[in-house]
Amino acid sequence: xxxxxxxxxxxxxxxxxxxxxxxxxxxxxxxxxxxxxxxxxxxxxxxxxxxxxxxxxxxxxxxxxxxxxxxxxxxxxxxxxxxxxxxxxxxxxxxxxxxxxxxxxxxxxxxxxxxxxxxxxxxxxxxxxxxxxxxxxxxxxxxxxxxxxxxxxxxxxxxxxxxxxxxxxxxxxxxxxxxxxxxxxxxxxxxxxxxxxxxxxxxxxxxxxxxxxxxxxxxxxxxxxxxxxxxxxxxxxxxxxxxxxxxxxxxxxxxxxxxxxxxxxxxxxxxxxxxxxxxxxxxxxxxx
Amino acid sequence: xxxxxxxxxxxxxxxxxxxxxxxxxxxxxxxxxxxxxxxxxxxxxxxxxxxxxxxxxxxxxxxxxxxxxxxxxxxxxxxxxxxxxxxxxxxxxxxxxxxxxxxxxxxxxxxxxxxxxxxxxxxxxxxxxxxxxxxxxxxxxxxxxxxxxxxxxxxxxxxxxxxxxxxxxxxxxxxxxxxxxxxxxxxxxxxxxxxxxxxxxxxxxxxxxxxxxxxxxxxxxxxxxxxxxxxxxxxxxxxxxxxxxxxxxxxxxxxxxxx
Amino acid sequence: xxxxxxxxxxxxxxxxxxxxxxxxxxxxxxxxxxxxxxxxxxxxxxxxxxxxxxxxxxxxxxxxxxxxxxxxxxxxxxxxxxxxxxxxxxxxxxxxxxxxxxxxxxxxxxxxxxxxxxxxxxxxxxxxxxxxxxxxxxxxxxxxxxxxxxxxxxxxxxxxxxxxxxxxxxxxxxxxxxxxxxxxxxxxxxxxxxxxxxxxxxxxxxxxxxxxxxxxxxxxxxxxxxxxxxxxxxxxxxxxxxxxxxxxxxxxxxxxxxxxxxxxxxxxxxxxxxxxxxxxxxxxxxxxxxxxxxxxxxxxxxxxxxxxxxxxxxxxxxxxxxxxxxxxxxxxxxxxxxxxxxxxxxxxxxxxxxxxxxxxxxxxxxxxxxxx
Numbered sequence: 001x002x003x004x005x006x007x008x009x010x011x012x013x014x015x016x017x018x019x020x021x022x023x024x025x026x027x028x029x030x031x032x033x034x035x036x037x038x039x040x041x042x043x044x045x046x047x048x049x050x051x052x053x054x055x056x057x058x059x060x061x062x063x064x065x066x067x068x069x070x071x072x073x074x075x076x077x078x079x080x081x082x083x084x085x086x087x088x089x090x091x092x093x094x095x096x097x098x099x100x101x102x103x104x105x106x107x108x109x110x111x112x113x114x115x116x117x118x119x120x121x122x123x124x125x126x127x128x129x130x131x132x133x134x135x136x137x138x139x140x141x142x143x144x145x146x147x148x149x150x151x152x153x154x155x156x157x158x159x160x161x162x163x164x165x166x167x168x169x170x171x172x173x174x175x176x177x178x179x180x181x182x183x184x185x186x187x188x189x190x191x192x193x194x195x196x197x198x199x200x201x202x203x204x205x206x207x208x209x210x211x212x213x214x215x216x217x218x219x220x221x222x223x224x225x226x227x228x229x230x231x232x233x234x235x236x237x238x239x240x241x242x243x244x245x246x247x248x249x250x251x252x253x254x255x256x257x258x259x260x261x262x263x264x265x266x267x268x269x270x271x272x273x274x275x276x277x278x279x280x281x282x283x284x285x286x287x288x
Numbered sequence: 289x290x291x292x293x294x295x296x297x298x299x300x301x302x303x304x305x306x307x308x309x310x311x312x313x314x315x316x317x318x319x320x321x322x323x324x325x326x327x328x329x330x331x332x333x334x335x336x337x338x339x340x341x342x343x344x345x346x347x348x349x350x351x352x353x354x355x356x357x358x359x360x361x362x363x364x365x366x367x368x369x370x371x372x373x374x375x376x377x378x379x380x381x382x383x384x385x386x387x388x389x390x391x392x393x394x395x396x397x398x399x400x401x402x403x404x405x406x407x408x409x410x411x412x413x414x415x416x417x418x419x420x421x422x423x424x425x426x427x428x429x430x431x432x433x434x435x436x437x438x439x440x441x442x443x444x445x446x447x448x449x450x451x452x453x454x455x456x457x458x459x460x461x462x463x464x465x466x467x468x469x470x471x472x473x474x475x476x477x478x479x480x481x482x483x484x485x486x487x488x489x490x491x492x493x494x495x496x497x498x499x500x501x502x503x504x505x506x507x508x509x510x511x512x513x514x515x516x517x518x519x520x521x522x523x524x525x526x527x528x529x530x531x532x533x534x535x536x537x538x539x540x541x542x543x544x545x546x547x
Numbered sequence: 548x549x550x551x552x553x554x555x556x557x558x559x560x561x562x563x564x565x566x567x568x569x570x571x572x573x574x575x576x577x578x579x580x581x582x583x584x585x586x587x588x589x590x591x592x593x594x595x596x597x598x599x600x601x602x603x604x605x606x607x608x609x610x611x612x613x614x615x616x617x618x619x620x621x622x623x624x625x626x627x628x629x630x631x632x633x634x635x636x637x638x639x640x641x642x643x644x645x646x647x648x649x650x651x652x653x654x655x656x657x658x659x660x661x662x663x664x665x666x667x668x669x670x671x672x673x674x675x676x677x678x679x680x681x682x683x684x685x686x687x688x689x690x691x692x693x694x695x696x697x698x699x700x701x702x703x704x705x706x707x708x709x710x711x712x713x714x715x716x717x718x719x720x721x722x723x724x725x726x727x728x729x730x731x732x733x734x735x736x737x738x739x740x741x742x743x744x745x746x747x748x749x750x751x752x753x754x755x756x757x758x759x760x761x762x763x764x765x766x767x768x769x770x771x772x773x774x775x776x777x778x779x780x781x782x783x784x785x786x787x788x789x790x791x792x793x794x795x796x797x798x799x800x801x802x803x804x805x806x807x808x809x810x811x812x813x814x815x816x817x818x819x820x821x822x823x824x825x826x827x828x829x830x831x832x833x834x835x836x837x838x839x840x841x842x843x844x845x846x847x848x849x850x851x852x853x854x855x856x857x858x859x860x861x862x863x864x865x866x867x868x869x870x871x872x873x874x875x876x877x878x879x880x881x882x883x884x885x886x887x888x889x890x891x892x893x894x895x896x897x898x899x900x901x902x903x904x905x906x907x908x909x910x911x912x913x914x915x916x917x918x919x
Contacts, residue, residue: 019455023372027365034423038400076918097298120306123527126504127520131309138797139325158783230393240783256637257910411648495631495642511791
């Protein structure tokens with residue numbers, strides 16, 4: 001018997017408590033001060049009135065909620081949902097076959113292909129958007145190329161199409177990676193068995209591969225949808241200030257209009273939508 | 289077989305989609321003209337302009353300071369947090385809080401911090417960004433370290449405790465050395481994420497400082513010039529080298545671990 | 548992520564929210580806006596040792612000479628001159644009103660924003676005895692409606708807003724604000740307007756024959772209607788790069804401040820017109836922050852800027868008229884420049900002033916136009 005075992009259990013428990021305290025306190029304290037309190041502030045400012053020069057006047061109001069219900073802002077929320085959903089669908093359509101192929105590549109090429117997909121993601125995000133400005137601009141490269149074919153010029157920049165392009169470009173790797181992980185895990189014998197039973201390639205995909213990769217699909221969609229929905233930089237740079245997403249509104253309320261309470265209300269709406277989606281994803285993943 | 293050939297189509301579409309804009313940025317950085325759209329001939333002059341641009345150099349320095357500072361905070365606190373969550377508690381609520389900064393939209397964290405700093409009348413500067421980046425970087429470090437923890441054998445730690453070592457001694461002498469690769473990976477992730485972070489920095493930085501992403505953002509707002517292309521090309525080169533080197537390193541590390 | 552248990556987290560969130568509310572309520576009074584007392588002048592020492600002071604300035608990009616820090620350091624012997632940049636007035640206001648010490652000594656903002664900052668008690672009154680070069684200003688430049696007598700601001704540049712256009716690409720010369728609010732088919736999606744709230748509203752207000760300083764809800768609503776009708780025909784909203792868009796040909800008509808309309812560019816036939824319905828007189832000013840710890844140096848800095856040799860830089864290089872008689876007399880306007888517009892003509896424009904509480908109506912207008 002080791003000496004420790006003979007110690008009274010209470011001493012051990014005290015030690016465990018102490019351990020929990022030592023390890024958990026610094027990180028959690030940091031998160032309470034710099035994450036939970038700020039978030040709680042966002043939550044509480046919703047009920048106050050704006051100060052003329054920013055800041056808040058501490059008088060209770062529900063005006064910010066009723067303003068949120070204004071069709072104007074509901075439409076922006078709806079449009080943001082639409083843009084984020086479209087982005088997710090396109091990323092999925094492009095990402096699934098890509099991930100599927102990578103998962104079936106020989107081991108050596110797998111790594112190369114994965115690095116190739118992820119690499120752009122690690123470069124400066126603003127520079128990548130800048131690249132699209134140069135490509136899509138009126139006098140930009142795509143229009144110049146089209147012109148030499150006798151086409152165009154087209155209004156490629158400063159519209160929703162440009163925003164969706166930029167979003168897909170930014171977050172595509174976040175779709176491919178979870179999909180790849182899900183497809184990679186599949187037992188190839190399942191597919192073989194299906195083929196041996198006479199199923200066509202497509203039937204095998206539909207009946208075997210696809211259902212088994214649903215959790216990967218859900219994760220990928222979530223990874224793309226969340227940052228797309230709350231984005232403000234891409235709509236600003238590629239949307240020309242005409243198309244506005246909820247992120248732009250929040251940014252405007254905080255940095256231009258200096259209406260912190262209403263900006264907080266918008267942020268709350270953003271978080272609410274995402275929480276609903278997270279719950280839906282969790283529910284769907286459990287059923288899958 | 290033909291069917292799998294067909295599969296290469298979306299793959300190559302993806303690759304072209306991902307790399308065409310990057311190629312354009314690099315190609316136009318060698319433009320001798322003033323326009324970012326029309327190529328007028330080969331020149332390195334924009335790299336010269338860039339090297340002289342004090343704003344860019346200051347931005348780079350600030351970015352490195354912020355990334356280093358927040359990485360230190362995130363690595364220390366994130367590692368402790370990961371160990372605490374994995375070994376000393378079963379609370380799911382705490383788990384959720386630790387993961388929250390990684391799931392929360394950056395914009396929401398940014399405005400929350402803006403409100404908080406405003407309320408306590410904090411003068412913004414680089415350190416306000418360091419503190420802010422520490423929040424989300426910590427979540428990523430904690431997640432990476434926890435994955436590593438899940439894959440390490442707990443019997444050594446138990447043995448250590450059985451031999452009478454306290455939690456701190458066990459942590460320092462047994463857990464930490466086992467976790468080192470995970471901690472390093474987490475720190476690298478934190479550093480890279482901070483380098484490129486724009487939204488939170490934009491909301492929490494002082495008036496007299498700019499990080500590199502903010503510099504680039506404001507340069508673009510005042511018009512497109514090949515100088516931005518030159519900067520982009522250099523950043524691409526640096527991050528490509530870093531990612532590929534990192535990939536090599538993990539491979540070597542894995543090979544060593546298997547020996 | 549499926550492990551998130553929201554029900555369990557709820558009590559914690561509620562607790563923290565309560566805590567934050569308590570903190571907010573305690574810290575309340577200091578940051579609540581409204582009836583801040585007007586700033587009292589500090590006692591300043593005209594013989595202060597400037598070598599112990601350093602100045603931080605926030606200004607539009609490209610609005611002061613690149614070598615200004617070196618020049619100021621050499622001339623005034625201050626420790627340092629740091630330049631922070633803002634893209635728009637709104638950005639500057641965010642910096643200056645965010646709470647806490649902004650770290651800024653001198654800010655460049657437009658007249659109505661200087662007025663708003665002063666109402667909030669954020670500005671140090673100007674001590675004229677420390678700025679002898681104030682005598683270089685045109686007499687008109689001391690009677691501007693947002694700050695008569697330059698009590699808390701000193702004008703740096705002034706001008707008007709109009710339509711800047713490519714005379715080689717338009718099929719008819721623009722004459723009216725309606726030409727950009729309701730562009731003819733050849734200009735569809737080739738027009739930009741400004742986003743900063745008061746200048747966003749200006750074309751519509753003027754086209755309707757209203758004052759740019761109106762606070763009447765029905766007039767603002769009518770302006771909003773016009774702006775919304777214009778939106779689908781615009782290339783975009785742009786306060787900073789409209790000149791580039793014009794030179795590249797992306798846009799052919801843009802709402803522009805006179806100085807940023809690149810009329811001196813030889814290759815393109817770029818022209819500027821003040822629409823027949825009239826326009827504004829805007830003034831970009833220099834103000835000293837109450838929170839500044841370097842007020843003597845800040846005054847010395849403003850005095851240095853008003854030096855004819857330095858102030859004429861702005862006219863020669865950024866093509867903005869400066870309200871400095873001595874400086875303008877030194878300037879030889881380049882071909883095509885708009886510097887010839889005389890102060891008297893400028894004063895035909897309606898000066899934009901801050902509207903107090905009613906100014907939030909314009910904030911709302913610009914958010915609503917953006918959101919639509």
